[in-house]
Amino acid sequence: MATGDLVVxxxxxxxxxxxxxxxxxxxxxxxxxxxxxxxxxxxxLILRHLTIANSLxxxxxxxxxxxAAFGLKYYSQDFRCILLFFVxxxxxxxxxxxxxxxxxxxxxxxxxxxxxxxxxxxxxxxYIVPSTTVCWILNILINTIFPLSVIGKWMDTNITRKTDxxxxxxxxxxxxLASLFAAWLSFSDVLALGLMLWASGSMVSILYRHKQRVxxxxxxxxxxxxxxxxxxxxxxxxxxxxxxxxxxxxxxCQICLSFLNTSSRLVVNMSAFFTMCFPFLSPFVLMSYxxxxxxxxxxxxxxxxxxxxxxxxxxx
Numbered sequence: 282m283a284t285g286d287l288v289v290x291x292x293x294x295x296x297x298x299x300x301x302x303x304x305x306x307x308x309x310x311x312x313x314x315x316x317x318x319x320x321x322x323x324x325x326l327i328l329r330h331l332t333i334a335n336s337l338x339x340x341x342x343x344x345x346x347x348x349a350a351f352g353l354k355y356y357s358q359d360f361r362c363i364l365l366f367f368v369x370x371x372x373x374x375x376x377x378x379x380x381x382x383x384x385x386x387x388x389x390x391x392x393x394x395x396x397x398x399x400x401x402x403x404x405x406x407x408y409i410v411p412s413t414t415v416c417w418i419l420n421i422l423i424n425t426i427f428p429l430s431v432i433g434k435w436m437d438t439n440i441t442r443k444t445d446x447x448x449x450x451x452x453x454x455x456x457x458l459a460s461l462f463a464a465w466l467s468f469s470d471v472l473a474l475g476l477m478l479w480a481s482g483s484m485v486s487i488l489y490r491h492k493q494r495v496x497x498x499x500x501x502x503x504x505x506x507x508x509x510x511x512x513x514x515x516x517x518x519x520x521x522x523x524x525x526x527x528x529x530x531x532x533x534c535q536i537c538l539s540f541l542n543t544s545s546r547l548v549v550n551m552s553a554f555f556t557m558c559f560p561f562l563s564p565f566v567l568m569s570y571x572x573x574x575x576x577x578x579x580x581x582x583x584x585x586x587x588x589x590x591x592x593x594x595x596x597x
Contacts, residue, residue, distance in 0.1 A: 289550050290350035296554070297343030300561035304336045307564035322513065323390065323406040324383055328567065330413045331379035335560035337372035341365055345449070346553045362449040367424055374420035374469065376560060380524050381473040382412055384480035387517045391487050423469060474525065481521045484514050516570030523566060524559050531555040 311329055345365065389405050392398040488511060534552035538545070 286350050286352065290347055292554065293343055293347040293350055293557075296557045296561050297339055297347055300339040300343065300557065300564075301336060303561065303564035304332045304339070307568055308332045308336075310568060323409060324386055324513075324517075326409050327379050327382050327386065327413060330416070331376060331383070332564065334372045334375035334379060335563060337368055338376055338560045339557060341369040341372065342553060342557055346550075350550075366449060370424040371417070371420045373556070374423065375416050377470060377473050377524070377528070378416040378420070379413070380520060380563075381477045381480070382409075382416070383517050384477050384484070384521050387514055388480040388483045388487070391484065391514055393487070393490075419469065470528075474528070477521050477525070481518055484518060488514060512570050516567055519566050519570070520563055523562055527555050527558040 308329060311325055311332070314325075386405055386409065389398045389401050392402065531552055534548050534555060537548050538552065
């Protein structure tokens with residue numbers, strides 16, 4: 282095995298392991314907060330869907346890319362290859378749209394009472410379950426076109442254009458078909474990105490105006506609530522920024538691949554790396570900004586210290 286392949290394999294392996302651990306920790310964190318009676322946020326359900334989608338992206342992208350980098354054959358049958366690409370695309374779409382939903386619902390949550398979105402504040406939580414369900418259904422329907430464009434890597438098929446990912450290949454028989462395919466898959470991405478950026482801009486504007494209004498207010502309850510809302514909003518803003526940054530880099534790599542007559546292993550690996558960066562980093566971003574983690578840890582430590590003191594007092 283070449284040194285370069287070994288390095289690439291280790292990078293993908295690290296992303297896969299840390300990404301799975303991070304998303305599993307975030308999912309356990311959300312469930313733990315739910316069962317310990319912490320005040321739930323309307324975005325917690327969206328976070329669970331985001332975590333599941335990110336985990337699927339890491340598994341379906343990271344595992345085969347790692348095995349391909351180490352020279353191990355993965356799927357050699359059409360059906361398995363199609364299923365792999367299908368789940369990967371659906372999960373990636375749900376991840377993007379869940380991030381979009383997070384930003385939109387948070388923008389509605391922190392909007393002032395006199396804004397045009399104030400009427401949606403009380404109704405927004407009722408639309409979370411339908412919205413997340415529609416995300417999955419919509420992406421499943423959109424990506425049904427994948428069976429028409431994916432073949433097994435080791436299948437000898439007479440084609441005019443092929444992008445080799447190391448474990449599977451996507452093929453196009455005509456440039457017009459390739460253009461229609463890209464436009465079909467990009468429509469929902471562009472719409473979600475537009476909503477995401479609009480919601481992020483709204484949140485930045487709301488936070489700025491809110492900070493100006495409360496500069497002279499020093500009540501403890503108000504400042505505590507403001508701090509919690511600000512941290513939650515900041516986490517989503519960082520999350521959206523992370524997503525847009527790595528999505529742009531991944532899209533640039535995909536555009537380069539679409540204009541290359543032959544597959545470039547470097548560009549394919551770079552595209553896979555950037556695609557996995559957001560699912561790998563997002564759980565750590567969300568947990569680092571969640572103030573409920575600190576309060577829960579403090580409560581545990583207090584309870585543990587009380588138990589120890591009680592035990593010592595009983596012994597004396």
